[in-house]
Amino acid sequence: KINDYCNLLYGVYFVNVTILDSRIDNKFKGIANYGVKPTFTNNKPLLEVHLFNFDEEIYGKKLKIEFVKLVREEKKFESIEKLKDQIIKDINTVKNDKLFQNN
Secondary structure, eight states: OOOTTOOOOSEEEEEEEEEOSSSOOOEEEEEEEEEOOGGGTOOSOEEEEEETTOOOOOTTOOEEEEEEEEEEEOOOOSSHHHHHHHHHHHHHHHHHSHHHHHO
């Protein structure tokens, strides 16, 4: 659940994520998309998060998500292929950012 007072711009973000679970309590780096997914004509805001170097089941777990930096604002793509290409660029942008390397 996203807090009601959240006023994020729709877009892609570099994020730090803490899994609030007694078994897993580390901080992870990742990338998040917050918005209405205009390429797919969705009209409800969604938050999707991808954690780097993480391979565990965490559905149903509570997360603390720190939005470190806006990578780009949300936009509509002409095709799913162009969206996939942009996702790869976004991931590379985050991983090459000095904040990512020093955080």
